[in-house]
Amino acid sequence: MTPPTGRGPLHLAAAIDLPEVHEAAPYAELALLAERGALDFVTLGDSFARPGPDALAVAAGIAPRTGRVGLVPTVTTTHTEPFHVQAAVATLDWVSRGRAGWLVDVSATEAEARLFGRRPAAPREELWREAGDVADAATRLWDSWEDDAEIRDVATGRFIDRDKLHHVDFEGSTFSVRGPSIVPRPPQGHPVRVVDATAPPARETAARHADVALVRAASALQADAARAELRGLAARSGRDPDALRVFAALVVDLGGGECAAEPGHGGGPLPTAQGPAYRGGPVDLAELIAGWHRAGAVDGFHLTPLEPRRDLERLVNGTVALLQHRGLFRTFYPGSTLREHLGLARPANRYAQLAGKPGSLVGEPS
Amino acid sequence: MTQRPERHRQIHLAAHFPGVNSTTVWSDPRSGSHIDFSSFEHLARTAERGLFDFFFLAEGLRPREHKGRIHDLDVVGRPESLTVLSALAAVTERLGLAGTVSATFNEPFELARRFAALDHLSGGRAAWNVVTTSDAFTGENFRRGGYLDRADRYTRAAEFLATARELWDSWTPQGRPRPFAHHGEHFRIEGEFTSPRSPQGHPVVIQAGDSSEGREFAASAADVIFTRHGTLEAGRAFYADVKGRLAAYGRHADELKIMPGVTWVLGDTAAEAQEKAAEIRREQVSPQNAILALEQVWGVDLSSYDPDGPLPAIDPEPASELAQGRVKITDPFAVAAKWRALSEAKGLSIRQTVIETTARQSFIGTPASVAEQMAEFVGADAADGFILVPHLTPGGLDDFVGKVVPLLQERGAYRTEYRGATLRSHLGLREPVWKG
Ligand SMILES: Cc1cc2nc3c(=O)[nH]c(=O)nc-3n(C[C@H](O)[C@H](O)[C@H](O)COP(=O)(O)O)c2cc1C
Numbered sequence: 001m002t003p004p005t006g007r008g009p010l011h012l013a014a015a016i017d018l019p020e021v022h023e024a025a026p027y028a029e030l031a032l033l034a035e036r037g038a039l040d041f042v043t044l045g046d047s048f049a050r051p052g053p054d055a056l057a058v059a060a061g062i063a064p065r066t067g068r069v070g071l072v073p074t075v076t077t078t079h080t081e082p083f084h085v086q087a088a089v090a091t092l093d094w095v096s097r098g099r100a101g102w103l104v105d106v107s108a109t110e111a112e113a114r115l116f117g118r119r120p121a122a123p124r125e126e127l128w129r130e131a132g133d134v135a136d137a138a139t140r141l142w143d144s145w146e147d148d149a150e151i152r153d154v155a156t157g158r159f160i161d162r163d164k165l166h167h168v169d170f171e172g173s174t175f176s177v178r179g180p181s182i183v184p185r186p187p188q189g190h191p192v193r194v195v196d197a198t199a200p201p202a203r204e205t206a207a208r209h210a211d212v213a214l215v216r217a218a219s220a221l222q223a224d225a226a227r228a229e230l231r232g233l234a235a236r237s238g239r240d241p242d243a244l245r246v247f248a249a250l251v252v253d254l255g256g257g258e259c260a261a262e263p264g265h266g267g268g269p270l271p272t273a274q275g276p277a278y279r280g281g282p283v284d285l286a287e288l289i290a291g292w293h294r295a296g297a298v299d300g301f302h303l304t305p306l307e308p309r310r311d312l313e314r315l316v317n318g319t320v321a322l323l324q325h326r327g328l329f330r331t332f333y334p335g336s337t338l339r340e341h342l343g344l345a346r347p348a349n350r351y352a353q354l355a356g357k358p359g360s361l362v363g364e365p366s
Numbered sequence: 367m368t369q370r371p372e373r374h375r376q377i378h379l380a381a382h383f384p385g386v387n388s389t390t391v392w393s394d395p396r397s398g399s400h401i402d403f404s405s406f407e408h409l410a411r412t413a414e415r416g417l418f419d420f421f422f423l424a425e426g427l428r429p430r431e432h433k434g435r436i437h438d439l440d441v442v443g444r445p446e447s448l449t450v451l452s453a454l455a456a457v458t459e460r461l462g463l464a465g466t467v468s469a470t471f472n473e474p475f476e477l478a479r480r481f482a483a484l485d486h487l488s489g490g491r492a493a494w495n496v497v498t499t500s501d502a503f504t505g506e507n508f509r510r511g512g513y514l515d516r517a518d519r520y521t522r523a524a525e526f527l528a529t530a531r532e533l534w535d536s537w538t539p540q541g542r543p544r545p546f547a548h549h550g551e552h553f554r555i556e557g558e559f560t561s562p563r564s565p566q567g568h569p570v571v572i573q574a575g576d577s578s579e580g581r582e583f584a585a586s587a588a589d590v591i592f593t594r595h596g597t598l599e600a601g602r603a604f605y606a607d608v609k610g611r612l613a614a615y616g617r618h619a620d621e622l623k624i625m626p627g628v629t630w631v632l633g634d635t636a637a638e639a640q641e642k643a644a645e646i647r648r649e650q651v652s653p654q655n656a657i658l659a660l661e662q663v664w665g666v667d668l669s670s671y672d673p674d675g676p677l678p679a680i681d682p683e684p685a686s687e688l689a690q691g692r693v694k695i696t697d698p699f700a701v702a703a704k705w706r707a708l709s710e711a712k713g714l715s716i717r718q719t720v721i722e723t724t725a726r727q728s729f730i731g732t733p734a735s736v737a738e739q740m741a742e743f744v745g746a747d748a749a750d751g752f753i754l755v756p757h758l759t760p761g762g763l764d765d766f767v768g769k770v771v772p773l774l775q776e777r778g779a780y781r782t783e784y785r786g787a788t789l790r791s792h793l794g795l796r797e798p799v800w801k802g
Contacts, residue, residue: 022486054483060452061487083507087727117555162436178506182441233398
């Protein structure tokens, strides 16, 4: 039933981080460039530990200036209220008309803990368990309004059908939420959750809750092993592994222009402090992407350009154009939501299902 | 038309996105989505066309409940404010963007960061309406719970705002981060802020809350007060009281703008406007809504009463938990007595009494007479301007901007162009001095 290797359509995403830039326009330019290449989504990193703008606010700021590309900001779960996180991500989905994602991350340092002064730093294992709870609570809150809760029934004077709003009564190990959300269910049902599953403590959370998992692999073989592990964990937690997309995360330096890849590594990534990095030309990068994807090692790639303006331009006009030319990557967006780009179904509402309605939970752990 | 600049002072205007309340007439066929971004965009663009100071979003962190069930008669649900405002920054150029966010269910580092981001993204148009929600009902959605006593709300809010200001000032004017440390009663935090000083220095601070503590907090720290005192007499008393508190903080009366939330109805003739106003009130106070409004005062089940019949003879239940998630009525006996007296004097039914006593339209008339009333109101020191609350989403501001704004401009009572780019400049407020 489940093919052993990923032979679905190729997916591409890119980071558009601009350290120290706080205005929206430069980010919007990069997002539009990515959109011209029909990329699935762009990411915006975030951390309380370094200078930089609030990623979700920047994503919202570029939403009206773009039309199709998915917008995936990092939102951390350690110090932020889960209720606020889910409301903000749901709202990003509303303002982008179904293009929101959420890169789930934790804040592990003592320095970050001191910015809040509420609790000391905790081990990563604990923080990732909590991040899983937050992701779980968020999806329940996104479901806490059924899609057709708003009835505007003039005859009875009722604006909503109160039976279609639900308390979630979520009890995690570090927090509880009563619900329902204040935000009606967002256009995608559940905005897309992305987790970097490279570090072992994040893996279980990624397998249980992510729609897209990122892995840092130095070869197709390594990527394939990581993908198989994540799919196995997902299946064990009761999910359909085909509802999980695994992307290889690569830093790319296309500064060498049309030169061949760095001699000595044959176009493959080099190990660096930020993980595997590709250095070379856009054509060889297209070879690498096509090769790994053909081998079924990954469902897609998340590329972090070393120099955003320069490298994203080369990526889109070089690498992506070539992949499109070879028929390996889409040339336009057939759908309008991020879930549609990723080939992921819109999840049924768990509460509607409890009420005995048809529909199944796609990609949801029980 | 002759120019009649009655006063030097010009009227400030803001637009309230009509959200979760009984003001919104959702049953009107012209009523659209209160969630889709296009609705927010429409109202914001209309406000900007009208050269308004700012666009305003309220906040509620849990759907209201009545008798333990979710209240289903009024508009429910709203997107999260700061995210909507960040998106609106992309489709507007000059309009201020004001978000209501509770000081109780947030932390200073995170919120200061989010408002700094909005101020950067909008080029200096952000405002924060600091509210002080403290009910345990809302607290059930948060790690903090409903832990805060009513009396502690403003001490936390004041320390919260002071802390946020330390963070906004923590980068040098040259754009370098410097470590901060705040060790107070509510917050003990230290480290480095992530954002350089934003275009306005500090986002504009709005306060909404009416107690003496609330007024004192506003006098000490706010740039704008959002008030409910929308009649001339109440407005003048409130205005004098609050402006009188400023000197104690070394502040000038012009440094705090007083802006009541108001509604309006326009007609081609005075009679037509009155008729429309009465019709809108009947739609806002349906028979079910009338009983509900009564139950909120009385605190007991009154579902067996006829909305077209007389008020109940029984006394209110003072400590009722019947209505959850609304601002509590502090003295239900006084309200009940007032309503009963009015009903008896005029022979009003339950529904008619509620129509008479709750949220009547502030300005009713032809465009010329509404412009006149507003100018008078500001001329009489009852307000510095208004936060307009339309009864329709999203087109409810169209008629005001199309018909009343030009008349205010003709009178010289309202700006004819934006002079500056930031919200502070629209409000005539100075940029706060950097306290590094
Ligand atoms: C005009 C006005 C608007 C308000 N808007 C909100 C709001 O949007 N969200 C909220 O949680 N509280 C809101 N409040 C409540 C206040 O923040 C405060 O909690 C309440 O008025 C009680 O404080 P007080 O005793 O000082 O009046 C509003 C109050 C006023 C007067």
